[in-house]
Amino acid sequence: MIAVALAQIRIHWARFLAIGLGIALAAGFVATTLIINSSLQNSLENAVGRSFSHADLTVIPGKDVFVGGDEVAPLLGPMSDIDGVHTASLSARTLTTGRGTSFSESSFALSPLPADAHLDSFDLVSGQRPNAPTDLVLDASTAEDLGAAIGDEIRFTVDSVPVETGDDDTPIYRGPSHSSVTFTVVGLAEMGEDPALPGANRALTTASGYQEYFAQQGDVIAIQIALDEDANAAEVRERLQSVIDSSDLDGSLDALTVDDAVDVKTDRLSGGNSVITALLLGFAGISVVVAILVVSNTFSVIVAGRRRELALLRCLGASRGQMYGSVVAEGLFVGLLGSVFGVLAGIGVSRGLMLAAVRYWPEEFPYDTLTVPVSALLTGIGVGALLTILATIRPARSAIAVTPLEALQPFDVSFTPSTRNRPRQIIGFGCIAVGVGLVIASLYAVSGGQEWIIGGALGGGLLVTGLVISSSQIIPPIVGWIGEVLFSPWGLPGQLATLNTLRNPRRTATTATALIIGVTLVATILVGGMSTKATLGHGLDQRYPVDVSVPLSGIVDDDALAQVREIPGVAHAVTAHRAEAVEDFKGERPEIYVIDPETASTVLGDSAADLVPGRVVVPEDYSDATVRIKGLNEMNVPVHREGLSSLAFFTTPEVGNSIGVSATSTSVLVRLDEDVDVDEIDRIQQSVAEALDVSSDEVGGSAVARGVYSELIDVMLAGAVGLLFVSVLIALIGVSNTVSLSVIERRRENALMRALGLSIAQLRSLLALEAVLISSVAALVGLILGTGLGIVGTRLLTYGYSTDLIVDFSVPAFLGILGVAIVAGILSALAPARRAARLSPVEGLKLDF
Structure with a gap:
């Protein structure tokens, strides 16, 4: 039966091509996410290692512990006095703002210079190392961006120590304690990127200057230890820890080897990468779900079109297990092939994305190291193969459900729902009812606690799940009504298109559902994001006018x-x-x-x-x-x-x-x-x-705060919609599959209509209207459902910030989504329409089905 499965793929390769493309997109998405995460992690580890490249031992703060430079300063002397220690230098960072003659106010990450030049992790390009407390070395790229040069003066904002009166009975109001101090640029250096603050303007000053002006604002990154040539690193490390344990910072600092410190720092800094990876994998999971629906629907149509062929194999002695295995083998082979192509494409896409990021956003993405782990490739291929196996279970079951005698009879699609679907209907409508109830309860109960936000999210998930399960009972009536109202004026092609989409309700519902999922998520994010931005702005104006x-x-x-x-x-x-x-x-x-x-x-x-x-x-x-x-x-x-x-x-x-x-x-x-x-x-x-x-x-105020979170929400919206585009694309491939396979099924019918006078233009219009009807109905349902979920999400998230709910959405964006669905429906029908138009009525009527 393996030979039969491979023969089917070879003979009907065009039918499986679109399936493989959908699998490739899903598998490639997963592989690309893992490759990018691995590349960022590797680049981050290299950057952290570069910071400690010349140290022999390091002392770093514990996890989630903030240690100020002024707190660590008393430890530097005792550490330097330990036998075997050559120098102990503070590595710290302060975020401050500076203003120069050649540039307006800019943010800086300012650090102290190592006490020992041997520990320098930068390369001096011109000028000299700073000596005076107000000397400054600028990063070369920072100097280029700001137009600064050696000899320029930069005025930094510093925190002065507040003056206490000592008289509690006469409290006085003290204004902001900010003051400024002017530094002189004495050198330029190649410093690389700060792994914790990529893209930040970087500068170095002397340890004394940092201690005097910035230590109270900044936090300690590490204490770098340089050892004598004959020192025992393990013994010195124990002595360093003893000094720490006997100080006020007991439990706040850990003495580690350089390799251990790099691993610890990398793990801490990679928390943001882990969150991004989790979000990307979440979107990839949505694409996988959509792909399963598309592949399952397409395989169901393929199996239904081969009922007589399968029945003949049964008559020749093939068992039910062999038939089941044949269908699953077809899916597995296509899945593996599509996954391999998807993973290979994912490598290219990952490289392209990294090059584009480095070129257009060099500050945010300063690394260009592409790492392709074998685990990412295997995971992508495994996901593609697994989703195909899951998607072929239902078609394989339908292949063995018909006896040889029954399959050899003329096959007509029944519109009568089977009693076997009643449990499915009960579960689907039950999920919808529970989801709606949970959403309503969350809206009323959110005033009692923020945990009801999770309840609302769970209710929305159940609502969408119920729609997917019971789609065959919900979608076809909507398709029929919209087709009757909007497509009947197109004449005979419009009427036939509506009837053809209702010929197999389950297939139409599954095809539309795949697109509904993607559009619903896009609409939810758009409406939710824009409404949240408007509602938070309104609430902020109320709380701080x-x-x-x-x-x-x-x-x-x-x-x-x-x-x-x-x-x-x-x-x-x-x-x-x-x-x-x-x-x-x-x-x-x-x-x-x-x-x-x-x-x-x-x-x-x-x-x-x-x-x-x-x-x-x-x-x-x-x-x-x-x-x-x-x-x-x-x-x-x-x-x-x-x-x-x-x-x-x-x-x-x-x-x-x-x-x-x-x-x-x-x-x-x-x-x-x-x-x-x-x-x-x-x-x-x-x-x-x-x-x-x-x-x-x-400079604060409600408008300033609104600008900050508006920019953040806009970035998140753009990223989320872009990622969900993959799911929508896979769903549109499913629409094309459905129309293509319906053309194959209806060759004789199309030929008969041609013989009765249907023109080629009308036949093409018929197929285009079928695809447009399915895609537009799916887009409309998704937009309506997504709008409702977006409004609910906004109310739940912003309840404590605003008394009013401001609903905001982009009409052009919604019309654009609907327009894309219509255009995609038309494009998906081009190839099937061309295939149908090439078949003459005489040849079509000769075919034996």
């Missing part, structure tokens, strides 16, 4: 305020004083602004409540009758409950005078134009920071 706020520790210069007002996109900018809240509200310390009502009306959002003289405006759910605030003095002030602003409270100058607000505790409040695009917010933030001579990190 200030577009942009900048806390300052001095009187605002009129010229600086005028510069802020002239920034494109800024509608109004005013100054306000700040008081300090003594207690938290809902786990956060609210800002308290002292501002007169007339000025407040120009900069506060529409959701802000009107100010009441002598009171502090608090949200409606504020429970106390007073709020305790302080300036130079501290007192309880009556509240006025209105609105939802929980992150910012507002009061009038009378209250500010009563508590003695300092004249230097000011803020600049900015109202943006209504039509400012989210993409412009980052530019406005940088411009405001430059005008007020502060770090951009100090």
Whole structure:
């Protein structure tokens, strides 16, 4: 029977070609994901190893332990005094912002220079190593990007130590403690990439300079140990650990060999890669499910078209087991062949993606090492083979379910549902009912706990699962109704197309279901992402009705305020004083602004409540009758409950005078134009920071926060939709398969219609309308279902952030998805229509079926 299976594949290779393509896409997706993950992991390990390349031993912080540079400094001396230790150098990192003459504010990852030049992991290109505390060595690529050169000055933002009065009875309001210090570039070096911060601007200064200005902000990466030539590494390692254990950092630091440290650091830094890999494999799993539906449906049609041939084999002595094995062998061979091609294509795609990433996003993807593990190849091939075996189980069972005598009789498709399908129907509709009930319950109960988000996700999953199981009862009636309403006006081809799609409801349902899954997920992500972005923005405006706020520790210069007002996109900018809240509200310390009502009306959002003289405006759910605030003095002030602003409270100058607000505790409040695009917010933030001579990190507000998460959501949407395109493509291949095999089944019927006067153009229209009807109905159902699930997901995720649900979706995107489905349906019918048109009526009527 193996020979029979191979003969079938050789003779009817065109029927199996599309099956192999769908399997190749799914298997290639899996292999590509694993190859990319392995390549990133290998590149990360090389980068980490390069950081410790000249050390003999290393001391690193424990997992999830933050250790500041100022905490480790006292240990460097005792470690250096250990017998066998030549030097102990601190390797740390501080994220700060700097501004130079040739560039505006930029972020920097700044580290101390190793005390021993032997431990340098960089190559000096020009200039010299820093000597003075304010000397700086820039990474060569950073200098090129910023237009900086040796001799330039860069002003960095640093944290100064707050001055304590020592008098608890007279608390004073202290503004931001940020100050700045100017460094001079004395050298350029090739530093490579920081594996924890790819793409960051990198710079080095002396250990003393780092300790004085940045150690309190930064975190320790490692302490690199250089040993004497005759030192015993194992003994020195034990002594290092003893010094650590006897210090205040006992349990926070571990002395390790370089190889062990590289492994530990790589494992910690690869957490992000693991998450990305898991997400990619999740999307690959969706593609595999879709491929199983497509392959199963196609094999069912192939087996149904060979019923007489299978019956003849039974008459010649083939057993049921042999027939079953023959069908499974066909599927396994096609699956293996398709998987091999898919995996080979995955290697090429992985290489192409990595080259494209390095070329177009060199900062985010600085590595170009392609690693192709054998396990990834075997996994891809195994997944393809397994999905094909699973997909051929139902067709194989149908091949042995018919007796030889029954199969030799004329075969007509029955529209009467079989009683054997009743358990399937019960399970399917049961899943739908439970899913809908769970979704509704989650919407009502989410106020009681965030765990109901999982309940809503489970309900949505059950709803989609129930639709897949009971699709043969749900999809055909929808197809029939839409075909009757929209396709009947196309005349005879439209009417025949509708009838042909209903001829085999199960096949139509399975074909449509594969596409519904992909479109539903795309619509869910689009609607959910856009609605979540809009709802979070609305909620943030309610909780903090200030577009942009900048806390300052001095009187605002009129010229600086005028510069802020002239920034494109800024509608109004005013100054306000700040008081300090003594207690938290809902786990956060609210800002308290002292501002007169007339000025407040120009900069506060529409959701802000009107100010009441002598009171502090608090949200409606504020429970106390007073709020305790302080300036130079501290007192309880009556509240006025209105609105939802929980992150910012507002009061009038009378209250500010009563508590003695300092004249230097000011803020600049900015109202943006209504039509400012989210993409412009980052530019406005940088411009405001430059005008007020502060770090951009100090420029906050609801608009700034909205810009940050909007950019993140947009990136996630683009990536998810792009990945789901593979599933949609596999589903469209299934539509093409269905139309192609229906042409093969209906050769005699098509020839008879041609003989009765049906033109070639009408025949082509008939097949095109069949494909368009299936694909468009699937797209419509997927869009409707995905929209509903996206809205539900948005409500569950944003319940605690906004009282209102803002539904937002892109009409052009939806029309685009529907248009793609229609165009794909037409394209999928081109080859079958050409095949049907080539067959003359006389030749078609001669065929014996």
